[in-house]
Amino acid sequence: MSFVETAEKAWGKPLPDWIAVLARQCDEGTQRKAAERLGYSAGLVSNVLRKSYAGNMAAVEQSVRGAWMGDTVVCPAMGTIPSDTCLDWRRKAKKFAATNNHRVRMFKACNACARNQKEGA
Numbered sequence: 326m327s328f329v330e331t332a333e334k335a336w337g338k339p340l341p342d343w344i345a346v347l348a349r350q351c352d353e354g355t356q357r358k359a360a361e362r363l364g365y366s367a368g369l370v371s372n373v374l375r376k377s378y379a380g381n382m383a384a385v386e387q388s389v390r391g392a393w394m395g396d397t398v399v400c401p402a403m404g405t406i407p408s409d410t411c412l413d414w415r416r417k418a419k420k421f422a423a424t425n426n427h428r429v430r431m432f433k434a435c436n437a438c439a440r441n442q443k444e445g446a
Contacts (some may be wrong), residue, residue: 328352328374335376345390348374350393363388364413387412402434415441 326334328351332344340348347387350359351370360370365385372378373385390396391409398411418435436439 328356332374332376335374342375343386343394346393347389362392363409364416384412398440400434401438402430411440 328348329340329345332340332348336343336344339345347359347370350362351374356370357367360367363370363400365388369380369385373382377387387396388409391407391412396408397405398405398408400411400414414431415435416436417428418432418441421432
């Protein structure tokens with residue numbers, strides 16, 4: 326069974342656009358590669374496609390839309406960036422790491438950003 330068929334069985338037809346894109350990415354490559362691109366585990370992607378993921382589905386949707394659907398946000402520190410990149414930086418900003426100047430700048434920017442405060446990454 327293809328990933329699209331698996332998703333259709335769980336989500337019904339028509340699939341939400343972002344679920345269809347995620348399933349196609351898994352079919353065209355591998356589930357592991359799609360998960361790595363999003364910064365998630367293959368198991369999480371499997372649960373999303375099966376509509377059994379109990380976590381933050383909106384964050385997964387944002388990652389898919391940024392990675393493959395061209396969704397962007399305006400970052401106060403970096404300008405216009407893909408939404409999945411924003412989400413990745415917000416995750417990193419939960420813990421301070423002075424590994425380089427850019428990381429420090431993004432830690433400060435993300436923690437002061439209204440998007441981070443509102444969505445709670």
